[in-house]
Amino acid sequence: MKSFFGRLVQAKLCPTLIASMVFSIAVTGMLFAAQQASAVMFDGGWGTLKGQIVVKGDVPEIPLENVGDGPDKEACLVDGVVPKDDNLVVGEEGQLRDVFVMMVTKGKGENAPIHESYDAEADEDSEDVLSIDNVACRFVPHALYVRAGQSVKLKNSDTVGHNCHIITFTNEHNINLPAGGDVDVVLENSHKTPGQVKCDIHKWMDGVILVRDNPYVAITDEQGNFEIANVPEGEWEFQFWHKKGAYLKKLKVDGYKVSRKGIIDVKIESDGELDLGKMEVPGNSLNK
């Protein structure tokens, strides 16, 4: 069979164009075979990755949610007042919530062995159901990781109607949620970076969602802490992302070099616990 290159040459292209063709390759499946083998057989151990992320320096001023004076205003107040934007939630000691810590799936992480403790979440029929609730016109949780193929229950605990509009690079659901309603959806497709959850009726509502097949993902809690258990032993790349800072390239991690994509190289040891300690991100970099 003639190669694509060959056929392209056959096509009626002028000679200078052909001269400018950059390359033509033909490689064997050896690399693939090697990769596949590593995905199937893994008899190594598993370890844990943990740490805490805090903001250093002044935190950008957090605006109030743009609730406006619409008919639903009452239902969208928290403790009777218009709440602050929940895209940047920082604790009293700078603890930064909602940072995604994710294994980089390109290269090394492409076929990372997956521990059996993660099997349940990849099963569409699993009892282990995630949820996104609407409470006082805010998404709870604000940031969510979903395994590709996993079900998510979309709920509305408010007295006003919402829609829950999830948009990632390759998934989309836009579900009408009348007061008290709930609907299960399945997010099928993996993508490297987080997408958005929004409500078009209350346009200030905006959450974050990551759908990936690789389960080695954590989101920092209110204390800025995260922990990923059962990471296969070996060397992996982990990336830090926050909605207001995109890739956290200015994150300071003691003893590690953080790339401009917010990536560090870590070494996980069998039964080991790698604690990255307190990592600092400059407040002025959270301005997206």
Added chain:
Amino acid sequence: MRRLPDNRLKLTAIRLAACCLALVGLAGCGEPPQTVFKLNSVELLKQEKLFLSGGQSFDDRYSTEIGTILTAFFGTPDQPRVPKVLPEEDPAAEVLSQEKLDAAAGPVLSTLGDNGYHGKGLYREHCAHCHGITGDGAGRTARSLNPYPRDFRLGKFKFKSTPLRSMPTDDDMMQLLVKGVPGSSMPSFRGLLKSDLEALVDYVKYLTMRGQYERYLMAELSNLEEGEPLINLTASGVQDEDDPAKEKYLDSMFDLVGEGLVEDVVERWIDTDDNRSEVPDAPAAMLLDHPDHQALVDQGRVLYYTGGNCAQCHGESVAGNGQTETFDDWTNEWIKSPGVDPFAPATYADFTAAGALPPRPILPRNLSSGEFRGGGQPEDIYLRIANGIEGTPMPAAATLESDQIWALVAYVKALPFIDVDQRLRHKSVNDNAIAK
């Protein structure tokens, strides 16, 4: 259990087994082409604002490289190409026909040339004024139209028989060309030959794929190290597969071609007929002279204000005056960028300079107009309610049963014939009904 990577592994195998890709430079073919595809400068600017600090731009080399990659796979407006990636498998050929692309492409009424090119210029004759040569929805007339013409590059389509993020079927696209889009500037093209319409359907799919892939490539820029090319071609000739440069090159081929082009763009157009949402048979009471018709309309009216959640956007008087400050996804793509306020033109002057059309809020349909963009048949309206409308705030009525959706259809169909006072009375009558 769903195991997406298996597919990818399979593809990887095929790709690696004998992957041949040729990239063609744009320049150097005697006369420069008269008509070229435009770079998606708005998307590029958006990525720059998201990932680079303070006003920095990506190196111009990236624009050139993206242009080169796109030309290699998709050709030019005069010589479009069905993207061919894998020698042994040809996913794009399942959804695009080179012959049809040729018929749609090229200058208006161009004829068979020495190079075997025989475009009839259908797209430029009928579509490009509004939708633009690139399918960016920014043709010459675009600014004077409301709504703006569709920008295909986002890969979203409103009116179709498939759910969100499933591509429309060929028949969906054909219906749109035949019927037009009432209430917009999109006319009916029913006067054209069926074969010409089919060629245009393929060409729109082609422009969509090209635009989607361009966006994919631009999103990848933020993943590159400083100065690193998207595809490091210089390493393609390296034989040693353990060579880090070669490894990196192969990685980028997996990502950018296997995942980006084949999986995320081309394969989503395959077998779209299988994704069609079923529309259950309408109840007999949909007929106007059926004794239960009014009861069905009444049921729909209650749902409009309650479980259907319709009034929040379409308004209590159904005039489309509920939530009127949201934007569609084509606009949201860039107005969500840091610092942009869609109601303050000074904050987005750089985007309009890059080619973005001034943002306009998307208005919920005025349901008393009797005009339905996606078609006024009960089945059309059923699909809009059941599936929602892609690219817009209109959600899927996933909490309703099909008989409830039919009731809403009956109410929506009845609305143009109910005067405003009566519609507003509906609201209070309804409030009382709920109170009871």
